Structure formats: C-alpha cells, structure tokens
Amino acid sequence: MKFCIVGAGFSGAVTARHLAERGHHITLIDERSHLGGNCHTARDPQTGIMLHHYGPHIFHTAHDHVWRYVQRFGHFAPYINRVKAISRGRVYTLPITLLTINQFFNKALHPTEAREFIRQQAARHITSPRNFEEQALHMVGPALYDAFFKGYTTKQWGMAPSSLPASILKRLPVRFNYDDNYFSHPHQGIPVEGYTALIETILTHPRITVHLNTAFETFPHRDSMDHTFYTGPLDRYFQFCHGRLGYRTLDFERIDAEGDYQGTAVMNYCDEDVPYTRISEHKHFAPWEASHFTKTVCFREYSRLAGPKDTPYYPIRLATETAMLSQYIRTAMVTENVSFLGRLGTYRYLDMDTTIAEALDACRIMDDYIAQQKPL
Ligand code: FAD
Numbered sequence: 308m309k310f311c312i313v314g315a316g317f318s319g320a321v322t323a324r325h326l327a328e329r330g331h332h333i334t335l336i337d338e339r340s341h342l343g344g345n346c347h348t349a350r351d352p353q354t355g356i357m358l359h360h361y362g363p364h365i366f367h368t369a370h371d372h373v374w375r376y377v378q379r380f381g382h383f384a385p386y387i388n389r390v391k392a393i394s395r396g397r398v399y400t401l402p403i404t405l406l407t408i409n410q411f412f413n414k415a416l417h418p419t420e421a422r423e424f425i426r427q428q429a430a431r432h433i434t435s436p437r438n439f440e441e442q443a444l445h446m447v448g449p450a451l452y453d454a455f456f457k458g459y460t461t462k463q464w465g466m467a468p469s470s471l472p473a474s475i476l477k478r479l480p481v482r483f484n485y486d487d488n489y490f491s492h493p494h495q496g497i498p499v500e501g502y503t504a505l506i507e508t509i510l511t512h513p514r515i516t517v518h519l520n521t522a523f524e525t526f527p528h529r530d531s532m533d534h535t536f537y538t539g540p541l542d543r544y545f546q547f548c549h550g551r552l553g554y555r556t557l558d559f560e561r562i563d564a565e566g567d568y569q570g571t572a573v574m575n576y577c578d579e580d581v582p583y584t585r586i587s588e589h590k591h592f593a594p595w596e597a598s599h600f601t602k603t604v605c606f607r608e609y610s611r612l613a614g615p616k617d618t619p620y621y622p623i624r625l626a627t628e629t630a631m632l633s634q635y636i637r638t639a640m641v642t643e644n645v646s647f648l649g650r651l652g653t654y655r656y657l658d659m660d661t662t663i664a665e666a667l668d669a670c671r672i673m674d675d676y677i678a679q680q681k682p683l
Pocket residue numbers: 313314315316317318319336337338339343344345346361362363364365366367521522523524538539540543557620621648649650651657658659660662
C-alpha cells in the first residue's frame with residue numbers, strides 16, 4: 308500500500324518505519340526544514356553545543372518496549388533530570404522533596420515527621436480537589452503552594468490556578484525522601500547524537516521518501532495515497548471548521564555567556580514578578596561533553612497564548628476546548644482513509660514515550676486491518 312505520513316516528529320517517524328518494514332511505500336512530509344518535530348536538536352554553529360530548539364527534552368519511560376525500541380536507533384547516555392527552583396530569592400530542589408521541605412521551613416525532619424508536618428499544613432477540608440489550586444492545597448498546603456506553584460503556574464498557563472484542571476499538578480510527585488529525580492520512570496536518558504539524528508536513523512529505510520519544506524495542504528500527491536497518518540494540528544486538517552483549539556506557545560530568549568552560567572540544566576523561576584518561567588542551559592543536558600565547551604548557551608522561556616502563526620506547544624484543554632475537541636473527534640471519525648496521531652493530531656499533552664507507544668499501537672491496528680482485507 309502507499310501511505311502518506313504528515314509530520315517528521317516521533318509520531319510520524321515511528322509510523323513510517325513500522326509500515327516500511329511491513330513492505331509498504333511511505334511518503335513522509337513536513338513543512339519544516341528539519342526532521343525531529345518539536346524534539347529537534349542541532350549543534351549551535353557558534354559554540355558547537357547541542358541545542359534543543361523547541362525546549363529541553365529528556366527521554367523517560369516506564370514502557371520497556373518503548374525503551375528497547377529507541378535503543379535500536381541510537382545510543383542513549385544516562386541522564387537524571389534534577390530541577391532547581393528559585394522562590395523569593397532562595398534556591399530549592401524540585402519536585403518537592405524532604406530537602407525542599409526542610410530548607411523551606413528551616414527544619415531537619417525525618418521522612419515520617421515531614422509527612423505528618425505536611426499533612427497538618429495541607430487543607431483538610433478539600434477531600435476531592437476540583438482544580439489545580441485545590442489539588443496543590445490538598446497535597447502540600449498554602450505555604451508551599453504560594454512559593455512553588457502559584458506564580459509559576461499563572462505564568463505558564465496565563466490564568467489563575469483555580470481555573471485549571473487538577474490533572475496538571477498530578478504530573479509532579481511530592482517525596483518524603485531525598486530523591487530529587489524529577490521523573491519517577493525506571494528508564495531515563497538523552498540520545499548522545501541528539502533527537503534529530505535518532506529520528507533520521509528511524510527514517511533511513513529504502514521504502515521511506517522524505518520531503519521537507521512541504522505542507523500537506525499544498526502537497527500535490529495527497530489524493531493518490533491509500534491512507535494518510537496525520538500528526539499535524541487536528542483543527543488545521545479540517546480548516547478550523549469548528550473553531551481554533553487553544554494552545555500556549557513559548558518564546559525563547561537566548562543568553563550567551565562564558566563558562567558556566569547557572570551550574571545546572573534547568574532553573575525554574577517560581578515568582579510571578581519574574582516574567583519568564585525557567586532558564587535552561589543546554590550544555591548541561593549533555594554532561595558527557597559539557598566540559599569541552601568554554602562558552603555556554605541558555606534560553607529564558609516565556610509562555611503566552613498562541614496566535615494563528617505561532618508554534619503550538621501546550622494544548623490548553625479547558626471547557627471550551629474540550630467541547631470543540633469533541634466536535635473535531637466526531638468529524639475525524641467519519642473521515643475516511645486518514646488517522647490522526649500524536650500531540651497535535653489528538654490535541655493532548657503527550658510525552659515522547661507515549662507518542663511512540665501510541666504510534667506503534669496505531670500501526671498494529673493498521674497491520675490487522677490490512678491482514679483482514681487480503682485473501683489468504
Ligand atoms: P511534533 O514533534 O510536534 O511533530 C509534528 C510535526 O508535524 C512537526 O514537525 C510539524 O512541522 C509537522 N506538521 C504539522 N502540520 C503540518 C502540515 N499541515 N503539513 C506538514 N507538516 C506539518 N516529552 C518528553 O518525553 N520529555 C520532555 O522532556 C519533554 N519536554 C517538552 C518540553 C516542551 C517545551 C514541550 C512543549 C514538550 C515537551 N515534551 C517532552 C513533549 C514532546 O515534545 C512531544 O511528545 C513530541 O514532540 C510529540 O511528537 P509528535 O510527533 O506527536 O509531534
């Protein structure tokens with residue numbers, strides 16, 4: 308069969324590779340000038356440092372099959388994401404750990420004491436939190452909420468935490484020990500040659516043809532394909548017929564410096580009066596080579612509502628969007644010969660590993676469908 312795949316991020320690349328290995332012919336297009344989607348990395352021409360162009364990406368997963376899958380295409384160096392956070396002029400570790408609690412409250416509590424101490428701080432009248440703010444007050448109480456979550460979340464999402472779903476905060480653990488690993492998954496690492504090289508290897512197959520700088524809307528062969536896997540924005544595929552799904556976008560402000568700028572990869576700025584959310588220093592995402600560079604490159608990250616021409620980053624998914632999303636899903640379900648995949652195609656915040664797992668699942672469904680069509 309002939310497949311068109313729209314998007315050269317993980318969703319598109321994994322789908323292309325699987326179908327090519329099953330003997331199908333794949334035309335993969337992306338309107339950008341590079342592979343990798345939002346995981347794109349490239350060496351900075353001025354310093355040689357590997358830059359994550361659309362924000363820092365750390366690969367982490369609990370899916371053994373996804374971890375095995377990515378190892379086929381590139382070498383991952385072990386990497387533990389240890390985030391620091393500045394609140395009211397002092398530096399802490401994040402997520403909230405025993406160290407954060409002891410430093411913040413100027414104590415030396417043991418795990419059981421800290422658990423009891425936080426239980427007393429936490430808002431006990433909230434039994435089932437209905438929004439982000441209630442979730443935070445329920446988990447850690449008002450002092451830690453004010454210091455670490457209120458300002459950062461208001462900047463990140465452009466609205467009061469009480470208007471946001473509780474699920475956003477559930478991604479962050481609270482630990483009563485000194486484990487400062489931001490993620491709790493058993494596998495974590497960063498591809499030594501970067502994500503774009505990894506995705507290029509996934510796409511290196513004799514039955515895959517890639518066209519960059521090619522938008523689906525103007526792709527001349529789109530109607531001659533047997534099936535399309537579309538990983539671009541769902542609303543854009545249907546020419547925004549039900550309206551525009553809301554996204555947050557990011558602006559990155561580059562800082563060039565000598566030596567070591569902040570001594571770590573990610574520093575969050577939790578106070579609302581600092582306009583950016585975090586600063587990432589990219590050579591620290593590659594500790595195996597960081598000392599080779601005398602210069603350093605960092606990016607301040609500013610979050611704002613995406614306009615029609617901006618890169619979509621975070622789906623907002625408030626009540627208005629979920630109602631509109633249901634309309635798009637209904638339209639997608641009655642559209643023949645196209646499947647919607649990935650972060651933009653399904654309008655969900657997906658980590659890279661989930662993106663890969665879902666692309667592999669979609670391919671298996673396609674394998675079964677094709678097997679049913681063919682007489683044995
Ligand atoms: P994308 O990577 O967005 O790829 C879609 C591609 O489709 C794009 O290249 C786009 O140009 C192309 N396209 C769209 N429409 C069209 C069209 N009409 N015609 C042609 N081409 C089109 N995940 C993690 O696991 N760990 C992290 O640390 C992490 N950090 C993140 C940090 C930030 C700031 C953000 C926003 C996300 C982060 N993620 C992280 C999530 C990660 O970026 C996504 O899981 C991943 O990019 C999803 O891949 P995708 O292929 O679905 O989409």
